[in-house]
Amino acid sequence: MTWxxxxxxxxxxxxxxxxxxxxxxxFFLIAHLAGNLMLFGGPEMxxxxxxxxxxxxxxxxxxxxxxxxIFLGHVFSGIRVTLENKKAKPQSxxxxxxxATSNFYSRTMAVSGSIVxxxxxxxxxxxxxxxxxxxxxxADFYEVVVHSPIGFNNPLVAVFYILALILLALHLRHGxxxxxxxxxxxxxxxxGIVEKTAVLFWLIIPLGFISIPLYFGFIx
Amino acid sequence: MRIIVQAxxxxxxxxxxxxxxxxxxxxxxxxxxxxMLDMLNNQLLKDGKDPISFDHDCRExxxxxxxxxxNGRAHGPLKGVTTCQLHMRSFKDGDTLxxxxxxxxxxxxxxxxxxxxxxxxxxxxxxxxxxxxTGGVPDANVIPILKxxxxxxxxxxxxxxxxxxxxxxxxxxxxxxxxAKVSQYALLPQGQVERKSRxxxxxxxxxxxxxxNCTNTSACEVECPxxxxxxxxxxxxxxxxxxxx
Numbered sequence: 079m080t081w082x083x084x085x086x087x088x089x090x091x092x093x094x095x096x097x098x099x100x101x102x103x104x105f106f107l108i109a110h111l112a113g114n115l116m117l118f119g120g121p122e123m124x125x126x127x128x129x130x131x132x133x134x135x136x137x138x139x140x141x142x143x144x145x146x147x148i149f150l151g152h153v154f155s156g157i158r159v160t161l162e163n164k165k166a167k168p169q170s171x172x173x174x175x176x177x178a179t180s181n182f183y184s185r186t187m188a189v190s191g192s193i194v195x196x197x198x199x200x201x202x203x204x205x206x207x208x209x210x211x212x213x214x215x216x217a218d219f220y221e222v223v224v225h226s227p228i229g230f231n232n233p234l235v236a237v238f239y240i241l242a243l244i245l246l247a248l249h250l251r252h253g254x255x256x257x258x259x260x261x262x263x264x265x266x267x268x269x270g271i272v273e274k275t276a277v278l279f280w281l282i283i284p285l286g287f288i289s290i291p292l293y294f295g296f297i298x
Numbered sequence: 299m300r301i302i303v304q305a306x307x308x309x310x311x312x313x314x315x316x317x318x319x320x321x322x323x324x325x326x327x328x329x330x331x332x333x334m335l336d337m338l339n340n341q342l343l344k345d346g347k348d349p350i351s352f353d354h355d356c357r358e359x360x361x362x363x364x365x366x367x368x369n370g371r372a373h374g375p376l377k378g379v380t381t382c383q384l385h386m387r388s389f390k391d392g393d394t395l396x397x398x399x400x401x402x403x404x405x406x407x408x409x410x411x412x413x414x415x416x417x418x419x420x421x422x423x424x425x426x427x428x429x430x431x432t433g434g435v436p437d438a439n440v441i442p443i444l445k446x447x448x449x450x451x452x453x454x455x456x457x458x459x460x461x462x463x464x465x466x467x468x469x470x471x472x473x474x475x476x477x478a479k480v481s482q483y484a485l486l487p488q489g490q491v492e493r494k495s496r497x498x499x500x501x502x503x504x505x506x507x508x509x510x511n512c513t514n515t516s517a518c519e520v521e522c523p524x525x526x527x528x529x530x531x532x533x534x535x536x537x538x539x540x541x542x543x
Contacts, residue, residue, distance in 0.1 A: 085542045088502070089473075089504065089509075089510075089511045089512070090534070093511060093512060093535070094539065159511045159513070162511060163471075163510040163513070165403065165508075165510075166470040166471070166508060166509060166510030167401060167467075168401075171370055171401060172304075172306075172317065172396050172398060173367075173398075174370050175466070176370075178371065178520075179466055179515075180515040180517040184514065185515055252514070252515075256513070259531065260512075260514065260535055262532045262533060262537075263536075264528075264529070266529065
């Protein structure tokens, strides 16, 4: 076991931990989006979907616990890496090169990640927590998401969701391909496929999520 | 032309530094950047002031001794050159050049623009060598090596250890340097015997020296005067994982 601990204490081990947890969270987004898109199918479809999840409670709870662990691993190792990296560069330059040498979204992972974290707390505290308190076959989850003070008909909520999702997209813009670089799979053999798959995660999936607050907040 | 040099002045490791501004007149565009600094230093000596200390040796872009941050760019604004290969024709009359030493906890300032890069030496001592006897220089093609591998190893071996990667990295990570050094051995038959211990020891020493963690911004690749690719970082990650498990 000590060799495993040693591995995760090393700079590369810490990066591997960031990459594995980050990718797992990114894959969760697929399942989450698939569920969300049922909102477009109307109240009945969405309510039935949430109810079917409620009937699988033990499984859902296990999945939630695993997700929480993965998420905390990502957050804590992210904080640790960020603090260590600040310490490694005690004095910054008078003139910063900025976009001449790197993309802004690759330099601002800690910022985009932190704001997404704040969003997630809000998101869980509103939708997730409200859903936990609702029982029975007549529970109207759709109503909570679409027509309630915490729902998307509130323009403030919709705008907050859209902004947070744009930041999530930027986070994934760097994070997804960065994970494969960390695994050592970003060289010429794999670069093409990694970059193409990355588009799904940083563009198409976030756009899918954004379509919901956009539609229910401003179009419908 | 007239150039304003805003230089970092720091007497020694323990003193606090500050920027000082010096106008330099009659700069020719044919001068190298260092000839311009030499001219400024002559002027400072005449005025009874301390000349600006900076590292330089071969002045032909191959030794890796020089390295200055010029207006936020490691080795100046040009791609693929060291500071000594930068000429004043890259600037124009009236330009202000803010020149700073490499900034990293692992590269403490010794004086002015000179930093202590012995951390790189200690990383090399930890494994950047082949200790088995590989004999004399063999005839060409005695040991068959794939062309792709030979090319990649050679590209990695072009690293001159100047430290621009660490300087350009917002995390002061040395991954490009260590990646290049590990790659040049990992790709060749002579490096196989110590392949696993090498990568573990060099990464271990890199961490001890206080370099930061790589966040894959690729600023190092942009600023490297030898244009070492971040593919070497990917290879380093792969080598380290393979050696650890």
